[in-house]
Amino acid sequence: MAASSSPHRTDAVIVGAGPVGLFAVFEFGMLGMRCHVVDSLDEAGGQCAALYPEKPIYDIPGYPVIAAKDLVSRVKEQAAPFQPVYHLGRHVESLSGSSDGAWIVESDDGARIEARAVVIAAGVGAFGPNRPPIAGIADYERDPVFPDVQYAVKRRDDFRGKRVVIAGGGDSAVDWAVSLAEVAAHIFVVHRGAKFRAAPAGIAALERLAGEGKVELVIPFQLDRLDGDGRHINAVIVRDLDGNERRLAVDVLLPFFGLAQSLGPISGWGLNVDRNLIAVDPATCATNRPGIYAIGDIASYAGKLKLILSGFAEAALAAHAAYGIVFPGQALHFEYSTIKGIPTLR
Amino acid sequence: MAASSSPHRTDAVIVGAGPVGLFAVFEFGMLGMRCHVVDSLDEAGGQCAALYPEKPIYDIPGYPVIAAKDLVSRVKEQAAPFQPVYHLGRHVESLSGSSDGAWIVESDDGARIEARAVVIAAGVGAFGPNRPPIAGIADYERDPVFPDVQYAVKRRDDFRGKRVVIAGGGDSAVDWAVSLAEVAAHIFVVHRGAKFRAAPAGIAALERLAGEGKVELVIPFQLDRLDGDGRHINAVIVRDLDGNERRLAVDVLLPFFGLAQSLGPISGWGLNVDRNLIAVDPATCATNRPGIYAIGDIASYAGKLKLILSGFAEAALAAHAAYGIVFPGQALHFEYSTIKGIPTLR
Numbered sequence: 153m154a155a156s157s158s159p160h161r162t163d164a165v166i167v168g169a170g171p172v173g174l175f176a177v178f179e180f181g182m183l184g185m186r187c188h189v190v191d192s193l194d195e196a197g198g199q200c201a202a203l204y205p206e207k208p209i210y211d212i213p214g215y216p217v218i219a220a221k222d223l224v225s226r227v228k229e230q231a232a233p234f235q236p237v238y239h240l241g242r243h244v245e246s247l248s249g250s251s252d253g254a255w256i257v258e259s260d261d262g263a264r265i266e267a268r269a270v271v272i273a274a275g276v277g278a279f280g281p282n283r284p285p286i287a288g289i290a291d292y293e294r295d296p297v298f299p300d301v302q303y304a305v306k307r308r309d310d311f312r313g314k315r316v317v318i319a320g321g322g323d324s325a326v327d328w329a330v331s332l333a334e335v336a337a338h339i340f341v342v343h344r345g346a347k348f349r350a351a352p353a354g355i356a357a358l359e360r361l362a363g364e365g366k367v368e369l370v371i372p373f374q375l376d377r378l379d380g381d382g383r384h385i386n387a388v389i390v391r392d393l394d395g396n397e398r399r400l401a402v403d404v405l406l407p408f409f410g411l412a413q414s415l416g417p418i419s420g421w422g423l424n425v426d427r428n429l430i431a432v433d434p435a436t437c438a439t440n441r442p443g444i445y446a447i448g449d450i451a452s453y454a455g456k457l458k459l460i461l462s463g464f465a466e467a468a469l470a471a472h473a474a475y476g477i478v479f480p481g482q483a484l485h486f487e488y489s490t491i492k493g494i495p496t497l498r
Numbered sequence: 499m500a501a502s503s504s505p506h507r508t509d510a511v512i513v514g515a516g517p518v519g520l521f522a523v524f525e526f527g528m529l530g531m532r533c534h535v536v537d538s539l540d541e542a543g544g545q546c547a548a549l550y551p552e553k554p555i556y557d558i559p560g561y562p563v564i565a566a567k568d569l570v571s572r573v574k575e576q577a578a579p580f581q582p583v584y585h586l587g588r589h590v591e592s593l594s595g596s597s598d599g600a601w602i603v604e605s606d607d608g609a610r611i612e613a614r615a616v617v618i619a620a621g622v623g624a625f626g627p628n629r630p631p632i633a634g635i636a637d638y639e640r641d642p643v644f645p646d647v648q649y650a651v652k653r654r655d656d657f658r659g660k661r662v663v664i665a666g667g668g669d670s671a672v673d674w675a676v677s678l679a680e681v682a683a684h685i686f687v688v689h690r691g692a693k694f695r696a697a698p699a700g701i702a703a704l705e706r707l708a709g710e711g712k713v714e715l716v717i718p719f720q721l722d723r724l725d726g727d728g729r730h731i732n733a734v735i736v737r738d739l740d741g742n743e744r745r746l747a748v749d750v751l752l753p754f755f756g757l758a759q760s761l762g763p764i765s766g767w768g769l770n771v772d773r774n775l776i777a778v779d780p781a782t783c784a785t786n787r788p789g790i791y792a793i794g795d796i797a798s799y800a801g802k803l804k805l806i807l808s809g810f811a812e813a814a815l816a817a818h819a820a821y822g823i824v825f826p827g828q829a830l831h832f833e834y835s836t837i838k839g840i841p842t843l844r
Contacts, residue, residue, distance in 0.1 A: 211528060213558065214564065218560065230561070455781025457815065472803060
C-alpha cells in the first residue's frame with residue numbers, strides 16, 4: 153500500500169489490544185471518542201490471550217476468579233458498543249505530526265491512522281519468547297496443529313498423554329510442570345541451577361510431585377541439542393557442566409526462558425523511555441509529547457504497580473486527559489456511568 | 499463497654515465498607531494482612547447498597563453492566579477468604595497512638611481496634627440525605643414498611659401504582675422520574691428552577707415523558723408543607739415565588755436534594771483535609787500521618803477521578819505501601835495473582 157494513501161481518521165489510536173488497551177477503548181468511548189486499535193498479535197487480548205489464556209486471575213475487582221481469556225472477552229464486549237476498528241497482526245512503525253496538529257501512526261502494512269490522541273498500552277512491548285540457543289530449533293516450532301517446540305500452553309488438554317520436557321527455573325516452568333503433571337504421560341524439568349526462582353508454594357508442589365515420581369527433575373542440566381527429523385523431535389539432549397549428557401525421549405519441548413521485550417519502533421518516537429518503560433505523569437498518563445499517553449505495564453511513574461487493575465484505572469485517567477486534546481475548548485461534564493449509561497457516539 | 503477493655507488487634511482498620519473498602523480487605527489480604535472494617539451503615543456496601551442498589555453501573559472493567567448491589571456482593575465474596583471482621587452500624591470516633599507505635603481506633607460503642615495501618619475508605623463520609631426544611635417531615639419517614647417520605651429508591655417495584663412527588667433538579671430527580679414513570683400511577687416533578695442540572699439524555703427523556711403526559715412538571719415551585727396525619731401524607735403543598743400554591747394529592751414524596759456530607763470525627767484526626775476530602779500522596783495513598791491511608795472518593799490528589807475503579811486501584815497502592823509498616827523489615831516479593839493464587843493467612 154502506498155504511503156500516500158489517505159489515512160484513517162479517528163479520535164485515538166490505541167497501541168496494544170491487551171485488556172488495558174481494550175478497556176481504553178471503553179473509557180474513551182464513554183467520553184465520546186472513537187478508537188482504532190493496533191496490535192502485533194493476530195487476536196485481541198495481549199499476553200492474556202496469547203500466553204496464558206486459561207490461567208486464573210484473582211485480583212480483578214468483582215471477580216473472585218476469572219480466566220485470562222474470559223477477562224479479555226468481557227472487556228472486549230464492554231468496548232464493542234464504541235465500534236473500535238482493530239488492526240491485528242500489525243506492528244506500529246512511524247509516528248509523525250499531521251499538518252493540523254494531529255498525530256499520524258503508520259503500521260507495517262503502510263496503513264496510516266490520524267488521531268489527536270495516541271495511547272500506548274503495549275504491555276511489555278512487542279514480545280516474543282526467548283529462544284534457547286539451539287541450532288535449527290525454529291524448524292520444530294512450525295507445525296500448525298501441535299508443534300514439537302512450544303513457548304506457551306494454550307490448551308492444557310493438548311498435552312494429555314504426551315512426554316514433555318519443560319526447561320527453565322522460573323514461575324512459568326514450575327507452575328506448568330505442576331499443572332501438566334495431571335495430564336502428561338511424563339514430565340522432565342530441566343534446569344541449570346539447583347534452585348528455582350519461583351513462588352514457594354509452586355516449588356513445594358513441584359518437589360512433592362518429584363518425590364512421588366510424577367515429575368523428573370533433571371538438575372543441574374542445560375538444553376544442548378535436539379534429535380529429530382527437522383519437524384518432529386525424538387529426544388532432547390541435555391548436558392551438565394562436566395559434559396555429562398542425558399537423552400530425554402519426549403514428544404514436546406516447552407522452554408520457559410522469559411519474554412524478549414522490545415519497544416520496537418516506539419523507542420524512536422521521542423518519548424522519555426527508561427529500560428523499555430515509558431515515563432508518564434501519574435495524574436494524566438501523559439508522556440512528554442502532547443497527546444501521547446502510556447498506560448498499563450509499559451507506563452512508569454512513582455508507585456506504579458504492574459497490575460491489570462492499575463492499567464484499567466490509568467485508561468480512565470488517559471481518557472479524561474485526552475478529552476481536552478480531542479475536543480479542544482469543550483468542557484468535560486463529569487458524570488457517573490449510573491447516571492448516563494453508555495453514550496452513543498456521534 | 500469500658501474504654502479500658504482490651505482492644506481487638508489486627509493489621510489494618512478499614513473505615514468504610516463500600517466497594518472500595520471491601521476491595522481493600524482483598525488487597526491487604528493478598529499481601530497477608532488481616533483487616534477489621536467499620537461502617538456506620540448496618541450492612542456492607544456503602545452508597546451502592548444503601549442508596550442505589552439496583553442502579554446499573556457500566557464502567558467496572560470486565561462488567562459491561564452490573565447492578566450496584568451485585569458489585570458489592572461480588573467484592574464482598576472476593577474479600578471473604580481473608581476473614582475480615584465487620585463492625586457495622588458503628589461510627590469511628592477517636593484515633594490515638596498505642597504504646598508500641600500502632601494506631602488505636604475507637605468506635606462509638608467503645609470498641610477499640612489496634613492496628614499498624616488505618617485505611618479511610620469512607621466515600622463522602624458518614625452521609626445522609628439533605629432534608630427539605632419542612633416542619634414535621636421526619637414523622638413521615640418512620641413507617642418501617644413503606645414510609646411516605648423517602649430519600650432513595652431501594653426497590654422500584656414498591657412504587658407500582660403509587661402517586662409520587664419527586665422534588666429536585668439534579669440527576670437523581672430526573673433519572674428516578676424517568677425510571678418510576680414506568681411503574682407509578684402518576685409522577686409530579688417539583689423543581690424551583692426552570693433548568694435541570696442533569697445529563698442531557700436524562701433531561702430529554704424527562705421532557706419527552708412530560709410531553710406524553712406521563713410525568714407532570716411542576717416548575718418553578720418549591721416544597722412548602724405536607725398535609726397529613728403525622729404518619730401518612732394526603733398531599734404535598736408547593737408554592738411558587740409569587741406565593742401561588744398547588745396541592746398535589748400523592749402517596750409518597752421523594753426529595754432528591756443531595757447528600758449531607760460530613761467527615762464526622764475523622765476531621766479531628768490531624769489529617770490534611772480540604773472540603774471533606776483527605777489529601778494523599780498519589781503514589782501510595784498515604785496521608786500526612788504515617789500508617790494512615792485514604793482511598794476512594796474521600797481521597798484527593800492531582801488528577802483524581804471519582805470512579806469506583808480508581809478507588810479499587812488505590813486500594814492496591816495502599817496495601818503495597820502499608821506492607822512495610824505492618825511487617826517492618828520484610829521485603830515484599832511482587833507476584834501476580836495468576837502465579838500464587840489466593841494466599842492463606844497466618
